[in-house]
Amino acid sequence: MDLVCGPASPLPETHQRYRLVAHIGSGGQAEVYRAVRVTGGVSSAPMTVKVFRVDPRRPLADELRSWDKGDAVLMDLNNRGVTGICRRSDGFYGPPPHRPGERPHGDAVPYQVYEYLHGLNLREYVAAKGQWSGPRVNALTVLRTLAGVLRELHFPQLGGATPVLHMDIKPSNVMVLQSSGEVRVIDFTGARYWRESEITQVSYTPEAGGPEAFGGARAVSPAYDVHGFGAVAYFLVTGAYPRVESAPGPYGESSAPPWSTLRRHPMLEKTTRLRDHLHAPVADRPGERPDTRELITWTEKLADLVRAYGVSDTGVDWHQPGEAQTSPRREGAAASARVTATAALSATRVENLRRDEPAPVNLQRSESSSPNGAHPNSTTPIRGRASVPPPRPPRADTGVIPVDPTRPPEPPPPSPWERVGEDPRTLKLGWEYSGVGGAFAFVCWGIWAASSGGDLVSQLIAFIVVLVVAAGVFGLSRLIGRLVLVQRMGRVRRTARGAHAAAGVFLAIAGVAYLNQTPWVVDLFTWIKGLF
Template sequence: MDLVCGPASPLPETHQRYRLVAHIGSGGQAEVYRAVRVTGGVSSAPMTVKVFRVDPRRPLADELRSWDKGDAVLMDLNNRGVTGICRRSDGFYGPPPHRPGEAPRGDAVPYQVYEYLHGLNLREYVASRGQWSGPRVNALSVLRTLAGVLRELHFPQLGGATPVLHMDIKPSNVMVLQNSGEVRVIDFTGARYWREAEITQVSYTPEAGGPEAFGGARAVSPAYDVHGFGAVAYFLVTGAYPRVESAAGPYGESSAPPWSTLRRHPMLEKTTRLRDHLHAPVADQPGERPDTRDLLAWTEKLAELVRAYGVQDTGCDWNEPGEARTSPRRATTAASARVNATAAVSATRVEGPMGRTDPPPVDLRRGESPNGQPVRGRASVPPPRPARADTGVMPIDPTHPSEPPPPPWQQTSEDPRTLKLGWEYSGVGGAFAFVCWGIWAASSGGDLLSQLIAFIVVLVVAGGVFGLSRLIGRLVLVQRMGRVRHTARGAHAAAGVFLAIAGIAYLRQTPWVVDVFTWIQGLF
């Protein structure tokens, strides 16, 4: 391959700023190349150049704005210092790639330039792990890194920073670096700031995307990225995606929803605790998924369950990174080589030979004691337990009950930051009630302390109305309808209406206010 590209500029050499040396792959929106930057005849280290395709079915301005949103988000995340993601080096508009020395032709298209990541994505790694020359992937490190990235995106530590949704978390967007085994989250084309005006379309992969994508842009929240995280975890455990397109539901329903349904994996059907844990982040209803801040704890529980129950080998380790590994042979012999014998003469405990993978029963009646006399007794060898190989994974064996699994993971409450959204409704109601109470208190001339206590009781009841409204909303909107609550406007509105009614009640107990109201009514 010998193509060049560069930004539109009056200088002719800028059209040949980047030399494309190899085609890496194609996506739904772009072609990806390995490239070098050429300056004065000197080539840089390898870089990744993404050339975006313009969808002719959409207005050009919408396409360019969509690309600009994702580019701005990635640049912002790099400037925030978010680790575990790809790094953007350049972004520009330029003519399509062309041969060196030729004049560029065609309309300008968007380009993005990234650091070159030498490795495979998780989907490629699992498919070709037999040919992988790098270190074996540690699933715990992958999920911990991914959980940390999502926490930085959804709950930025930098003051004033806007939360970000990646919106396309899946195994093919998690890169494994060949030399170090570290991972990087890539493809922020569909990433958006979590603001209603920013999200106009949703990236959806049937095998890994959450069902709320069918509810439109307003239905998408951090829970959508959590679903993608769950898809990655499911893939690392089973080697398959969690959802499958089917005309019937996973348990034989006559009709299926428009989104892909959860897969019934044979291995997981035998280990229901592990299955239920893996299904939590990929639940159909976003409100039933774990919070982003709980993903690290969820990952630790997953590792415990995997080590307790055992899974098929997908090429991933589930032991702690850096933990000393035990060879498969030692793991097998250590579990199976204990032999206890009770001798009739001495009644001493006798240990059998070590080092046999599957030793036969030992009959000590054929041996001799140290003094040369026959020894009567019988030794029995317990059936060997499955070996824990150096991957931290125990093969499934139904004949050997596994150790009791850890208690199930419990989901925490909703994001408390949503409680303040909509405060203006309860604030206006509270201000109105306070003014009305002041008019009533000044007119009645009673004990001010008792009147103040009465108003505080009204505020407490308003708080109860707010809490009851939130509870009803959770039962109806979240658990039954599967919607995600981004604000607390409904609860604030209910509390505000209650406070307004209380204020009107104070005015009706003020004689001169009632007289004025009656006089006004008489005019009409």
């Protein structure tokens, strides 16, 4: 390849500022190249140049404004010092790439220049299992890094900074560096400040995007990025995306929703606790997903479940990073084959992103390959020139426990809470309702006890009985919710607000009952009522 590009300028040499040396990828919005900057005949270290294509179906001004919004967000995030993301080096408008020495032709298009990340994205890494010469990817490191990035985006620590939505979190936008195994989040083209005026269209990938994308800008929130986080976690566990295209009715009627539906993965159907945990961040309703600040804790529990149940080997390690073991390197010709295959992948791959390239939902949905129900883990084969020997059985220290596909794995002994299907951490969510009711009941009891002049001990015991009954109301409400919401409707409960509200109402009624037994309060109420 022998092409150059650069910003529009009166100086002719600026049109040849960057020399494009290799084509890295192709998608619906841009072409991506490996490049060097040339100054005075000296070439810089490799960098990445993204050349955007203008969508002819949209006004040119709208396309350029859209690009500028994403570019401004990425530059701002770099200036904030957000770690774990790609770094922007330059951005400009310039004529299309052309041969050195030739006069450029055509209208100016947007360019972005980034640091060059030598490695594979997660989709490529899982597909290239056995051909990766770098360190074995640690799933906990990936998810912790991604959770940290989202926390910085959604809850910026810098005073006055505006929250940001990435809006296109998926496996192909998470890079693994070959030299160190570190993780970088890439492709902020669709990223926007979380303001309604900034979000004019929503990037939607059918296999990884949340259904709220079809609700417009007002429906999109940090929970949309949490859904993308869940898609990455699901992919690391199963090697498949969490959603598949909605199937039409038996007679071809379009009764299915416009968004993709959750996949029924055979492995997860045998491990319901792992399935329910993985489904939480990709729930259809944004309010049922974990908060961004809860993703680290959610990740730790996921790792415990994966290690306990065992999953098919997707090439990642689920041990704690300090305990992780890299997969044994093959010696001799086999090791040489792996290095050659990885080099071939890095040097010659032209990534076809059309299958999971995000598309604005108000235009059309991006193309997607038909789901394969018989082989949900299947991925696009990676072409290589090396012959890789058959894989060895997984070792006990790789973070993956082999599972007999014909028999469900033995689950770990459930805790008392898990026997009744409860997560004790959810019980405190909504405590303010029962707290207010309890405070009101206590004040009313105090007024009654002070006015009646009876035995304080017996009166205190009576109030304790009221609290015990309120606890019973709380437990009964949770039981009814489990029977109706969980078992009947198949929903996942994330809080205990309903049960706390029921207990709070009961305590408020008890407080009113205490006031009704206080003569001067009744007389005061009657006098006030008589005024009207």
